[in-house]
Amino acid sequence: xxxxxxxxxxxxxxxxxxxxxxxxxxxxxxxxxxxxxxxxxxxxxxxxxxxxxxxxxxxxxxxxxxxxxxxxxxxxxxxxxxxxxxxxxxxxxxxxxxxxxxxxxxxxxxxxxxxxxxxxxxxxxxxxxxxxxxxxxxxxxxxxxxxxxxxxxxxxxxxxxxxxxxxxxxxxxxxxxx
Numbered sequence: 001x002x003x004x005x006x007x008x009x010x011x012x013x014x015x016x017x018x019x020x021x022x023x024x025x026x027x028x029x030x031x032x033x034x035x036x037x038x039x040x041x042x043x044x045x046x047x048x049x050x051x052x053x054x055x056x057x058x059x060x061x062x063x064x065x066x067x068x069x070x071x072x073x074x075x076x077x078x079x080x081x082x083x084x085x086x087x088x089x090x091x092x093x094x095x096x097x098x099x100x101x102x103x104x105x106x107x108x109x110x111x112x113x114x115x116x117x118x119x120x121x122x123x124x125x126x127x128x129x130x131x132x133x134x135x136x137x138x139x140x141x142x143x144x145x146x147x148x149x150x151x152x153x154x155x156x157x158x159x160x161x162x163x164x165x166x167x168x169x170x171x172x173x174x175x176x177x178x
Contacts (some may be wrong), residue, residue: 001174014110016121018166033091110155
């Protein structure tokens with residue numbers, strides 16, 4: 001992928017931009033790092049749907065699979081396999097995901113919400129079925145996360161998305177073909 005002449009191999013994106021949607025729609029092209037991370041960290045039922053997973057955010061009802069080092073090691077092995085298969089990794093800005101990309105020397109774009117997106121992100125989270133406490137926490141901390149996102153410095157490209165933008169359209173701007 002490339003944006004404004006800068007090439008990169010992965011994407012880190014904040015909540016509400018359509019990461020899960022994109023990965024579900026194009027599973028042969030993209031990997032949802034958050035889902036891989038979740039399934040390494042917890043014992044998640046095989047038949048659980050994406051919507052059911054979304055409703056567990058904030059209070060995961062699953063037993064922990066392993067301690068931190070074990071689950072991160074397992075996650076990294078799976079992500080290595082996906083990279084070898086030529087898939088594009090798409091992650092939320094969790095430290096484990098960003099550290100993986102940095103350790104592997106994978107350049108990434110950072111996609112984050114514009115300043116006027118607070119209530120749009122809230123709406124998107126409600127529509128996708130996030131619990132009310134998670135939506136409230138995200139809305140209450142919007143400005144904190146926005147300032148943190150503006151200061152993010154590990155990516156090679158930063159892209160601020162607005163009200164009518166979703167990750168599917170953004171990756172097309174990055175040169176992805178489906």
